[in-house]
Amino acid sequence: MKSEYDVVIVGLGVAGAYASYALAKAGLEVLAVDIKPYEKLGDKPCGDAIGKHHLDFLNLTNLPPDLVEGYVRGIDIYSPSESVKFRVTGDGYLVDRIKLVHYLVERALDSGLELMTKTAAVSPIVKDGFVRGLVLLREGRSVEVSAKITIDASGNARAVARRLPSDWPVSEELKMVDSNIAYREVRKLRDGVEEPEILRIYVNKTAAPGGYWWLFPYSRRDGYVNVGLGIQGGRGYGDPKTPLYRYVLSREMFRNSELIEAGGALVPTREALSSLVWNGVAVVGDAAYTVNPVHGGGKGSAMISASCVSEAVVESLEIGRVDAESLWTANICYMNNYGIKQAVLNVFRVFLQELPNEDIDFGMSRGVIREEDLNALSLRGHLELSVVDKAYRLVVGLRRPSLLLKLKTVSEYMSRVKTLYESYPQTPRDLPAWLHRVRSVLNEYRAKILGAS
Ligand SMILES: Cc1cc2nc3c(=O)[nH]c(=O)nc-3n(C[C@H](O)[C@H](O)[C@H](O)COP(=O)(O)OP(=O)(O)OC[C@H]3O[C@@H](n4cnc5c(N)ncnc54)[C@H](O)[C@@H]3O)c2cc1C
Structure with a gap:
């Protein structure tokens, strides 16, 4: 030494x-x-998933093939009733993390x-x-x-x-309400999964309050899947393993499946x-x-x-x-390459965590929230509502005025937070004043979203 x-x-x-x-x-x-x-x-x-764009940015494009346990072409996001699914496209991998x-x-x-x-x-x-x-x-x-x-x-x-x-x-x-407690199992199923290069995310407040449950197939390992569930922390929602067994692993597809690995941890969100x-x-x-x-x-x-x-x-x-x-250049680099998008997505996260199952089902099935919104959100961190769309969403959304109001609020605050983060301070001296502005906007937003729920 x-x-x-x-x-x-x-x-x-x-x-x-x-x-x-x-x-x-x-x-x-x-x-x-x-x-x-x-x-x-x-x-x-x-969950072992990672987007290809991250590996490209990091110059890790040519990973040895034995690290790759699965290829990903997109993610299907299911509504709480599972009657609607949106596909977010994008390439990625399931990587052996060790x-x-x-x-x-x-x-x-x-x-x-x-x-x-x-x-x-x-x-x-x-x-x-x-x-x-x-x-x-x-x-x-x-x-x-x-x-x-x-x-x-x-x-x-x-x-x-x-x-x-x-x-x-x-x-x-970290405040516990800004975390998820996530638990996952790797299982070998009796039968394979259709479209093994598509990941599945199920948003359902009953099974996973303030989070979701997922099914990620390892397309290069026949019949192997990563199945898990995350729950928002600090709200007294309990542990994620119990609902994973009750709502997910009780399904027919998991009958006689073999448990390969299990474990959970906290995720800052x-x-x-x-x-x-x-x-x-x-x-x-x-x-x-x-x-x-x-x-x-x-x-x-x-x-x-x-x-x-x-x-x-x-x-x-x-x-x-x-x-x-x-x-300080570390901060400028991180903000430009991920931090701005992350801060904007955090505004959306608070909205999503407060939305009841009925609103999500209604929004997804009636076109108030659309597949292209989720694609734009995942790619650019935007909730872009075009003028024509707005008129349509207004007519349909009037049947759920509180959802419409929240959607308008979240979209407005996502823009405000984006603008604030785009003016991230160039030196540590300016950090306190900037942080003060960020916190007051976020407090105002939380009061509107949480107050309206
Ligand atoms: C159930 C679950 C599913 C997830 N799914 C995905 C997914 O599909 N895709 C994805 O991208 N992310 C996923 N995540 C998040 C992802 O795993 C983490 O963001 C990522 O692993 C963080 O890496 P890290 O290097 O920052 O920390 P860690 O991987 O936690 O590494 C920290 C290291 O520090 C060491 N350490 C701790 N304390 C000390 C100490 N005092 N002295 C010395 N060493 C110490 C630990 O031993 C450990 O090796 C998931 C998380 C969970 C819990």
Whole structure:
């Protein structure tokens, strides 16, 4: 172990593995630590789906074929009664998450990464307003490690970020209502699934309040599916496993299916941290709340945040600085490549979580909400209602005035939040004033949506 590293990374999920790969490749002296043993790195309950556009952005297009467990051509979204389904098109993969993490870590090791598994980050070392390294626990002994920059990629543990001063934006805690508790099983079905390259999402407030249940076939593994259910946290809705068994696994298609794997975890479903960086520290992936708030997919955006942070770290170290201002380009990069869309989708998430089953069924079956709306939403984070559409939706929607009103409100606030995020501050000095404006708009919006439900 060296006396000082350029960077120490806590956690080797996809976010930490991607950062290790990018930073070691750039020639920096990097130490990565994870509590888990090497063979368990990347082993976390997941739906395993990832959009191709993320891998393209990350230059991971040519993944070895043995990492790919399934190809995806689109997602069918079912209404609560399952009488209507919308297809959102788009290419993607089901990826073996353990192999993906090992693939990235092995490349990082080839470029000189130093790796410590079975090692826990206990606390950051903060001196003169900067993070200067970490206290680690390894083989029962406490060890101090110095680093110019510390990256927290520890997922929900937020092992570093949660122990930083409360006035640093990276330390902002997650409210449970801004999370989903998700549980999934990998099962082998007796019979295969039709159209195995189509993922299925079922929105149903009875089975999955504030979330949804899903069925993702592994098209390259005959008869294997990933089936799971997520429920909004902090609302007393209970655990996701019970409704998964009651409403989903009781269906005929799962009879005599074989359980291969099971597990659950918390998923942050909100806008990203207002800053991924501060003095001597950066936060990436779930630890920075980078997950898509509507569908809960977080691997692609976790790696995008790691990529943006890595670029900023390399540039800052080149000029010998590690302060928030010099690292700020990480925020600009993340906002431009995912954060703006994520913040806009978060506005939609709050609306969707409050919508009763009857409104969703009505909206989807009568054309008040349409397939093209969901395609635009998933691609661009917009809810685009054309003028002609508006007139039609108005006539039909008048039978559900509260739905119409909420749709108008959500569309208006999605635009306002987009405009605000497009003017994300260029320096840390301007962050408090900007954040104040964001919070007051979001509070106003929540009062309208939650007040109207
Ligand atoms: C049931 C479920 C289904 C999901 N489905 C999908 C999906 O289909 N597609 C998708 O894109 N996303 C999905 N997600 C979300 C996705 O799994 C996460 O967004 C993503 O894995 C986050 O990666 P990460 O690297 O930020 O964190 P993690 O994968 O959580 O990695 C954190 C790492 O930090 C380590 N660590 C923690 N504390 C410490 C410490 N003190 N010291 C050292 N190491 C530490 C852990 O051991 C772990 O290896 C799903 C999540 C769940 C729960």
